[in-house]
Amino acid sequence: MNYKTLIGLEIHSELLTNSKIFCSCTTSFVGDENTHCCPICLGLPGTLPVVNKKVVDFAIKAGLALNCEISQFSKMDRKNYFYPDLTKAYQISQYDLPICHDGYIKTEADQKIRIRRIHLEEDAGKSIHTNEGSSLLNYNRAGVPLIEIVSEPDMTSADEAYEFLEKLKAILQYIEVSDCKMEQGSLRCDVNINVKSEDGTFVSNIVELKNLNSFKAVAKAIEYEEKRHIHLLEKSENTVKETRRWDDAKNETIRMRSKEYAQDYRYFPEPDLGTIEIDYDWIEKIRETIPELPNDKKKRFIKEYNLPEKDIDVLMITKKMANFFEDVVKEFKDVNMVSNWIRIELYRRLKENNTEIDDIKFSIEDFSKFLELIKKGTINNNAGKKVFKEMYETGKTPEMIVKEKGLIQIEDEEQIRDIVKQVLKENPKSIEDFKNGKDRALGFLIGQVMKLSRGKANPQIVNTLIKEELI
Amino acid sequence: MEVYKLTAHEVRDKIKNKEISSKEVTESILIHIEKTDPHIGAYVSIRDEIALKRAKKVDKDIADGKEISDLGGIPMAVKDNICTAGMATTCSSKMLQNFIPPYNATVINKIYEKDSILIGKTNMDEFAMGSSTENSAFKITKNPWDTKRVPGGSSGGSAAAVASGEAFFALGSDTGGSIRQPASFCGLVGLKPTYGLVSRYGLIAYASSLDQIGPITKDVEDCALVMNAIAGYDSMDSTSANYKKVDYKKSLVKDVKGLKIGIAKEYFEEGIDYDVKKQVLASIEIFKSLGAEVEEVSLPHTKYALSAYYIIASCECSSNFARFDGIRYGFRAQGYENIKDLFIKNRTEGFGDEVKRRIMLGTYALSAGYYDQYYHKALKIRTLIKRDFDRAFEKFDLLITPTAPTTAFKIGEKTKDTLHMHMSDICTVPVNIAGVPAMSIPCGFKDGLPIGMQIIGNYFDESTILRAAYTFEKNTNYHKERPNRR
Numbered sequence: 009m010n011y012k013t014l015i016g017l018e019i020h021s022e023l024l025t026n027s028k029i030f031c032s033c034t035t036s037f038v039g040d041e042n043t044h045c046c047p048i049c050l051g052l053p054g055t056l057p058v059v060n061k062k063v064v065d066f067a068i069k070a071g072l073a074l075n076c077e078i079s080q081f082s083k084m085d086r087k088n089y090f091y092p093d094l095t096k097a098y099q100i101s102q103y104d105l106p107i108c109h110d111g112y113i114k115t116e117a118d119q120k121i122r123i124r125r126i127h128l129e130e131d132a133g134k135s136i137h138t139n140e141g142s143s144l145l146n147y148n149r150a151g152v153p154l155i156e157i158v159s160e161p162d163m164t165s166a167d168e169a170y171e172f173l174e175k176l177k178a179i180l181q182y183i184e185v186s187d188c189k190m191e192q193g194s195l196r197c198d199v200n201i202n203v204k205s206e207d208g209t210f211v212s213n214i215v216e217l218k219n220l221n222s223f224k225a226v227a228k229a230i231e232y233e234e235k236r237h238i239h240l241l242e243k244s245e246n247t248v249k250e251t252r253r254w255d256d257a258k259n260e261t262i263r264m265r266s267k268e269y270a271q272d273y274r275y276f277p278e279p280d281l282g283t284i285e286i287d288y289d290w291i292e293k294i295r296e297t298i299p300e301l302p303n304d305k306k307k308r309f310i311k312e313y314n315l316p317e318k319d320i321d322v323l324m325i326t327k328k329m330a331n332f333f334e335d336v337v338k339e340f341k342d343v344n345m346v347s348n349w350i351r352i353e354l355y356r357r358l359k360e361n362n363t364e365i366d367d368i369k370f371s372i373e374d375f376s377k378f379l380e381l382i383k384k385g386t387i388n389n390n391a392g393k394k395v396f397k398e399m400y401e402t403g404k405t406p407e408m409i410v411k412e413k414g415l416i417q418i419e420d421e422e423q424i425r426d427i428v429k430q431v432l433k434e435n436p437k438s439i440e441d442f443k444n445g446k447d448r449a450l451g452f453l454i455g456q457v458m459k460l461s462r463g464k465a466n467p468q469i470v471n472t473l474i475k476e477e478l479i
Numbered sequence: 480m481e482v483y484k485l486t487a488h489e490v491r492d493k494i495k496n497k498e499i500s501s502k503e504v505t506e507s508i509l510i511h512i513e514k515t516d517p518h519i520g521a522y523v524s525i526r527d528e529i530a531l532k533r534a535k536k537v538d539k540d541i542a543d544g545k546e547i548s549d550l551g552g553i554p555m556a557v558k559d560n561i562c563t564a565g566m567a568t569t570c571s572s573k574m575l576q577n578f579i580p581p582y583n584a585t586v587i588n589k590i591y592e593k594d595s596i597l598i599g600k601t602n603m604d605e606f607a608m609g610s611s612t613e614n615s616a617f618k619i620t621k622n623p624w625d626t627k628r629v630p631g632g633s634s635g636g637s638a639a640a641v642a643s644g645e646a647f648f649a650l651g652s653d654t655g656g657s658i659r660q661p662a663s664f665c666g667l668v669g670l671k672p673t674y675g676l677v678s679r680y681g682l683i684a685y686a687s688s689l690d691q692i693g694p695i696t697k698d699v700e701d702c703a704l705v706m707n708a709i710a711g712y713d714s715m716d717s718t719s720a721n722y723k724k725v726d727y728k729k730s731l732v733k734d735v736k737g738l739k740i741g742i743a744k745e746y747f748e749e750g751i752d753y754d755v756k757k758q759v760l761a762s763i764e765i766f767k768s769l770g771a772e773v774e775e776v777s778l779p780h781t782k783y784a785l786s787a788y789y790i791i792a793s794c795e796c797s798s799n800f801a802r803f804d805g806i807r808y809g810f811r812a813q814g815y816e817n818i819k820d821l822f823i824k825n826r827t828e829g830f831g832d833e834v835k836r837r838i839m840l841g842t843y844a845l846s847a848g849y850y851d852q853y854y855h856k857a858l859k860i861r862t863l864i865k866r867d868f869d870r871a872f873e874k875f876d877l878l879i880t881p882t883a884p885t886t887a888f889k890i891g892e893k894t895k896d897t898l899h900m901h902m903s904d905i906c907t908v909p910v911n912i913a914g915v916p917a918m919s920i921p922c923g924f925k926d927g928l929p930i931g932m933q934i935i936g937n938y939f940d941e942s943t944i945l946r947a948a949y950t951f952e953k954n955t956n957y958h959k960e961r962p963n964r965r
Contacts, residue, residue, distance in 0.1 A: 047582050051802050053575070053683040054562040054584060058717050086798050088845075090822055097801030143818075145806075274845035276854060279687035279795055281717050 010206040011241070013234050015169050015199060016161035017226075019176065020154050021186040022131065022194040023066045029130045029153035030057030030100070037192055041146040049151035051095030056280050059084070063153040064107070064284060066185040067128050068294045070155055071108030073183045073301060074123055074176075078291050082107045084128070084278040089271065092143065093133040095150055101129035103275040107284065113175050114303060121172050122160040129154050149193075155185075161200065166227040166234070173197065173223045178302045182327045190222055197226055202247070203237040212237040212247045217261060219253040229254040232261055305330060313343050322351045328365045329355075332372070339376035342383060349379060353396050369403025378406035390463045391415040418465045421473065424457070427465065428473045431456045442478060450474065483511045483644030484961055487553050487701040490647055494552050497541065501552030505534040505596050508554045512598070512645045520620045521630075521640035523559050524567055525599040530554065533596050540594070549704045549728075551594040556646035558637045559600040560607055561692065562681040563587055570683050571615035571636075572605045574803050574810045574829035584681020585716070586650060586692050586709045593708045598646055601636030605831045606800065607657055607685040609633050610903045613894055614833045621890070622664060624928055624962040628887040631661030631903075637695050638665040642962055648696045648705055652682055654689045655788050656883075656907025659919035662695050663882035663931020666921045666960060668702045668948065669695045671907075673939045674914035675720035678713030684799045686792035687718075689911040698958045699920065699948045703727035706941060722939050730945035733953045736770035738943070739875045743935075745781035746880035746906050758923035758930045759881045765954060766879075766947065776875060778867040783860045784909040785901065789837075790844050790857035791912070796834075797841030805829060836897070861912050868913045872937040877947055880906050882919035882931030906933060916941050920948045921957040929957070 028035055031048035048055045071078050085103035106127035112120040131154050133147035157176070163169045177195065180186040188195040199217040204210070215233060220226045232254075237247055249268055252261040300308070302324065309320045309330075324330035329350070336346050358365060370378075378399060382392045387410055398409045410416060418424060431453060432439060441449035457470045482490065482504055493499045509527050516522055537552035557563065560570045562580040564587075569575045583591070590597065604614035612620040612635025620635045622628040623643035630639040634651030638661035641649050651658040653671035662669025670693045677692045684690055694705035706727045713719045742763060747756050767773045805811045805825030812824035830838070844853035871878055883903055893900040910917040915938055922932035936944040952958050 047580070050807065052580065052582075052808070053570075053578070053802065054568075054580065054681040055582070056680050056716050056718075058715065088798050088801060090801065090804060090819075092804070092806045092818060095802065095807070097804060098798050270847075272847045274798070274842065274847075274850075276794060276798070276845055276850070279718075280684075 009210075009242075011203045011238050012206060013164050013201065013203050013230070014161040015163035015165075015201050015230060017157075017159045017163070017169060017172065018198045018200070019157040019173070020196040021070075021157065021180055021188060023063060023153040023155060023185055024187060025060060025062045025066060025153055027060055027062075028151035029060050029063050029128070030151055033151065035152045037194075039148060041144075042148065044148040045150065049095065050147060057100060057278075059281060059284065060153065063128065064286070065294055066153070067107045067126065067155050068286065068291060069183050069298060070157075070180060070185050071111065071126050072291070072295055073179050073298055074108070074111040074113060074126065074157070076108035076111030076123060076126060078286055079105060079107055079109065080286055081105065081283060082286075083283045084281045085275045086278050087273045087275055089273055091132070092145055093135045093147075093150070095133065095147060099129060099132065100278055100281070102127035107286075113172055113179070115168065115171050115175070119162075119168075121162045121168070124158045124160050126155050126157050129156060166230040169199070169230055170223055170227045173226060175302065182302055183298055184327075199226060199230060201230060201233050201237070203234060203241065205241070210241045212241055213249040215247055215249070216251040216267065217254055218251060218264065219255075221256060225254055225256055228259065229261055232259070236261070299327065313337070313347075315343065315347055319347055319351060322355055323347060325355075326365065332365050335372045336376055336379075339372065340379045342379070345379055345383065349396070353393065354400075357400055368400065370399045370405075374399065374405050381406055381410065385417055385419065385466065386410065387415050388417050388464070388467055390458070390467075391417065394463075415464060418461055419469065421469060424461070424465050424469050425473050425477075427457050427460050428470065428477055431460060432474075432477055439478065481644075482507045485647070486697045487550065487555075487647040488704060490553055491549055491551070494537075494541070495547070501534040501537040501541075501596065502531060504552065505530055505554050505598070508598060508645065515643050515645055518621065518626055519623055519639050519643050519645070520618045521601055521636045521643065521645050522556070522599040523569060523571060523602050523615075523617055523636065526566060526597060530596050530598050533594070537594050537596070548593040548708075550590070550648075550708055552596060553647050554596045554598045555590065556598055556601045556637055556640040556649040557587065557590075558603055558634050558649070558651045560603060560652055560683045560685075561586060561650060562683065563597070563600065566600065568600065568683065569617075570606045571603045571617055572829070572831065572834070573616045574805075575683075576616070576810065578808055580681075582681060584692075585678035585713045587681065589709050589711075590650070595708070601634070601640050601649060603636055604633035604833070606683070606796070606834050607633040607652055607654055607690075608796075608833045608837055610656070610660055610900055611888070611890075611893065612636060612639075612661070613890065614831060616831055619890060622887045624666065625887065628889055628928070629664065631664035631883070631887060633657040633661075634669075634695065635661045638662055638667055638669070641665070641667055641695050641697060644961070648694055648701050650692055650705075650709070651695050652685075652690055652692050653907075653911065654685045654792060655911050656904040658693045658695060659907050659917060659931065659933060660883045660903060662919040663921075663929065663933075664887040666929030666957070666962070667695055667697060668699055668918065668920050668958070669693065670702050670706065670918040670941070670944070671910060671916060672706065672710065672941060673720070673916045674911075675718055676710050676722065676916070676939065676941070678711070678716045678719050680713055680715040684795075686795040687799060688795060689788075689792060691911075699945060699952050700731055702918070702948075703731055703945050710941075720939070725942060727941065727945055730942040731949045732946050733950050734770075735766055735947050735950045738766070738771040738877065738947060740766055740771045740773045740947075741776035741871055741875035741878045742773060743778050743781070743871070743878045743880045744775050745778055750884050750902060750905065751881055752885045752925075754925045755881050755883075755885060755930050758925070759879065759932050762922040762932050762951065763879055765951060769950060769954065771947075774875075776871050776878065778864075778871060778909070780860065780863040780867050781909055784864055784912055785905055787857040787860040787864070788904070788908040788912060789840070789901065790853050791861065793837045793841030794845050794854050794857075795841070797838045797845065800830075800834070800838055803829065833897075864909055865913045868909075868915055868935075876937070876940075876943050878935040880933045880935065882906060882933040886925050886928035886930055910935055914938065916944060918944050918948055920951065921960070922951070922955070923957060924960070929960075
């Protein structure tokens with residue numbers, strides 16, 4: 009029998025406001041334990057929350073970018089539960105009137121994955137369990153603003169869920185409301201999954217998956233669960249309504265707790281806060297701040313630059329990368345060259361060093377000049393890689409590097425011919441191989457010439473001259 | 480001269496005229512406390528050294544010719560659920576016995592700005608839950624008019640301190656009558672301001688949507704002075720109202736001509752002591768004789784107020800008190816097996832019975848499947864009660880009722896009977912539910928015990944309440960009586 013998988017996602021994303029949701033403490037991720045706290049985010053008795061307006065701005069922005077309706081009237085509620093990292097023993101969240109609702113993200117296949125709601129809430133602190141058996145508490149994250157994005161169960165495969173997450177992340181980063189770093193916990197994702205036979209007669213119970221530390225883990229956990237659900241249904245059994253955690257090392261999901269008896273959070277309206285009323289002008293003011301979103305940018309890049317789609321995906325992996333690309337293209341018109349150098353050399357190094365494009369040491373002008381040097385033939389591609397490495401590491405101008413390292417390309421035919429002759433003299437065996445039809449010999453000889461010229465000979469000229477001499 | 484018998488404004492005049500220094504006043508009050516408080520038990524903590532230091536500073540300011548405020552240099556007391564930086568704030572609970580907040584409540588900062596001298600923190604029913612100050616984890620406060628009787632509650636310590644002359648004025652908090660009922664039992668003026676007029680920042684919440692801080696004073700003029708000091712918008716409290724600043728001294732006008740006063744008839748029905756009723760109605764006659772227009776009015780949903788109150792307040796407190804888990808501060812039990820066990824032990828041993836009773840009631844009422852039946856229904860009643868008041872204030876400027884059904888009852892008389900204890904809030908609770916302001920002023924005596932009259936005003940119209948109360952005071956002598964401890 010064929011089965012259809014139903015996947016819904018719940019994504020928590022920390023907002024990039026400077027201060028926390030109900031007090032003026034910093035949201036910075038760096039800092040010693042329990043230094044980003046005050047009586048308010050520690051929930052000391054008598055203190056009261058006051059909503060940070062920027063947080064509401066950010067939530068509206070996320071809602072608009074995700075095609076949501078913005079609620080003109082919403083409120084905060086208390087979600088009550090005891091846990092040592094929750095300072096007030098309730099989380100201020102939103103229950104029945106979320107700030108945004110009814111949005112969607114479109115996939116590449118033009119499918120709408122619907123978003124049921126986006127609501128505002130505060131993050132909790134962190135418990136750290138030591139090897140000695142004691143528990144330590146760090147409240148730096150307590151009160152950091154979060155949005156929780158809840159999708160409809162519209163995804164039918166791990167790939168689709170993965171794509172949804174990639175697109176969601178790109179949008180949230182593009183509009184600069186979240187940095188979406190799963191490793192720092194600024195993006196967290198839970199999955200709700202079940203399967204249904206095609207004729208609808210067999211349906212597995214919904215299982216919630218937690219502890220998913222990367223998008224890959226999300227995809228793997230979905231695939232694992234899909235199989236487990238189908239397997240059980242085929243044995244005429246069923247899944248248990250429960251929460252399971254993904255074990256990345258074992259590549260399997262493990263039962264955490266039953267959901268048969270749902271925890272009762274005793275939600276009720278937060279009496280310490282008024283309602284959140286958002287008028288048309290407020291929404292429009294936020295709408296104006298939304299930049300070109302990834303889907304639109306991609307369409308435009310395809311039209312404007314005529315590059316392969318997969319290259320464009322790399323060029324616009326972040327908004328800043330896309331801006332960098334477009335700024336360089338303004339100065340240096342060879343789009344293919346710009347694309348190649350950014351994708352291959354620059355992107356690789358950024359990834360290797362785990363840095364952002366803001367942190368690069370050279371300017372757009374220098375990068376354009378650098379490309380110009382290659383284009384004009386002042387340096388060849390090989391030398392170019394050396395120059396780029398130096399630019400990337402030191403921020404020196406390309407001209408200076410070329411001068412210092414003496415990397416100017418040798419264009420003089422006579423000078424190159426001398427080197428070619430010397431190489432041929434030293435490698436009679438290769439000449440023989442070449443004449444016997446072994447093409448690899450030619451490559452070897454070119455390599456030897458380049459080596460002798462310390463990489464500076466114009467490779468095209470070397471190629472022509474060797475062929476001339478050999479024939 | 481027995482300084483402690485004076486009102487705050489009388490002492491202010493003497494300090495300003497240099498008849499007496501703030502230091503002398505403060506010293507005499509500290510001595511009076513030492514003599515009196517062992518019999519009354521108004522205070523849970525006294526801060527004599529800092530108080531004297533502050534008093535000396537005021538004296539120096541006066542010597543330097545600086546203008547001092549209306550409350551400058553005057554010793555006062557604060558209920559122990561209002562946070563004072565560096566000074567224990569216990570809510571008269573074992574749970575917070577050693578809790579020293581690192582911040583001041585907004586009202587404390589405002590009182591300090593006026594150079595009032597904070598003498599100490601006063602006893603209360605644990606976490607403001609009670610009507611007699613018998614629920615304190617530390618001690619029972621006694622009524623200065625009769626020490627066999629309760630001072631009322633939950634701000635019983637504050638009221639007893641003012642009535643016995645151990646402070647010239649005090650701050651209390653009122654969630655369902657906790658300022659007005661003890662003011663009534665102790666023959667004082669107590670005002671619960673409009674919800675949102677005084678900042679709640681730093682008031683350890685019992686029921687967030689009902690709590691208000693207000694003054695307990697010896698007369699109406701003092702009440703106006705304290706209101707001038709503590710009222711006003713606070714950006715730290717989202718429920719604080721951005722209402723225009725009013726000078727309440729200007730409301731101290733001896734004139735009620737043309738004022739429309741409603742006799743809220745539901746407040747004079749079953750359960751109200753005959754003499755209390757008689758005395759309040761007689762007081763209304765005084766208003767009438769002074770030119771006020773008096774008529775009966777009905778607030779038909781009053782009978783549901785107490786039930787709605789206990790649902791709303793219990794629900795909110797069950798959540799507000801959840802933070803007292805003994806993990807970061809507060810009472811920590813010895814010996815536990817795991818985190819859940821620790822939570823349970825801390826809370827079981829740290830809270831008193833009445834607190835636990837209300838937490839359980841609220842937790843139950845908010846539970847899935849019961850929310851609509853209880854909390855949501857209580858909110859609907861709340862809307863109806865608000866409408867009753869809105870309708871009444873379309874026609875009337877003020878409403879008058881008794882403050883409490885009886886005069887002060889005997890210690891231990893109602894502790895076994897929770898329902899009867901709760902009944903003592905029957906006249907005051909609707910006011911908190913609606914959020915309107917109301918004052919209790921002394922209007923007579925029964926067997927030597929004070930009777931209180933409640934004057935209810937429209938939202939943010941404390942001025943008219945003060946005006947009527949001031950006029951009444953100027954035409955009667957009840958407020959001049961002082962207890963001779965029995």
